[in-house]
Amino acid sequence: MRIDIRNNFDQVEAALNIAQRQVPFALARAMNLTGRDVIAAERDEMSNVFDRPTPFTLNSLRLRPATKQDLTAVVEVRDSQRPNHFILPQIHGGARLQKRFEELLVQRGVMRADERAVPALGAELDAYGNMSRGQIVRILSQLQAFNLAGSDANATNSRRSKAKRQREAFFVSQGPGKATFGRHSWSKGRKLQHLQRGIWARIAFGATGTTVMPVLLFVSRAVYTPRYRFDEVAQTTITRVFARHFDTTFADALRTARPGGGA
Incomplete structure (x- = not known):
């Protein structure tokens, strides 16, 4: 099969440029949706691992969202820089x-x-x-x-x-x-x-x-063995949902794109 675009090259080039401009926007949205799914999965894991976790514990994670300029989304434990954070020994093990x-x-x-x-x-x-x-x-x-x-x-x-x-x-x-x-x-x-x-x-x-x-x-002093599978739960969730989120956000971005650029 041969596809000849000599007669409409300008239109094809414009369409590809629009698609290319929309990729960072779609990626950022997909990453942030994935991050929210990771937090939901982590909350479920907390409920399974901990005995009656408090709302404070269940809400101890936050999402630092990705943007078009910085395609990095981070799910992290709030105040995790504190060395005596109550949840870190449950993730990494060690003494409380x-x-x-x-x-x-x-x-x-x-x-x-x-x-x-x-x-x-x-x-x-x-x-x-x-x-x-x-x-x-x-x-x-x-x-x-x-x-x-x-x-x-x-x-x-x-x-x-x-x-x-x-x-x-x-x-x-x-x-x-x-x-x-x-x-x-x-x-x-x-x-x-x-x-x-x-x-x-x-x-x-x-x-x-x-x-x-x-x-x-x-x-x-009690020494904990890791029992909260933070990294494993996050990676499993990312593998399961990211591709689906990107397909959806990229299709939405193309559908709403303006020929002059932007979404």
Whole structure:
């Protein structure tokens, strides 16, 4: 088969020029649509991997869109430059760095730098299984750790503070055979105890009864193995959807193109 375009070469050349001008526009749109599909697939993966991921976790990804001038679309973890980002150990493995309240406990001398605090029986958890901020604030306040953060929220000897401590008083166990830490501990540092290392609460019930309950237990620094397949999910999604998106965006670009250029 022979195609002769000698008689309409100018028209063919113009059509090819229009198509060529539309390629960067179509590529940028296809890449951005693909990026959105990657984020949707990553959110599904988070829901499968994590136990009740919070909206904050599900929305932790963002798209830096491509343009005609810069044909690069990037799906990335928000604030991923922070070394203690909570999601990075789930992707790359390694040890979880300390959270801010753990850093304050270390500075207060309650925890060791190589330890992490995990919720125990007395921890107040939210709907997503995370420890409530309110209880963390009460613990830091009673253990006089807030002054390390430049705050004056530490518990005082006011009538209101004392009344709260009568109902719930936090203290630190340094482990079996050690003295307790904290002026509100059940032994008040006068004798050794058998409680596991961590933060405990002395809770009043009824007229005169009290009980102790673990709130946070101190454990050796946990090392995670990668379980969130971020790169694999992204690449699989790109392979599945990009060609289809480009076919659609390129056809749309040609259909709406003006002979003078642009779309």
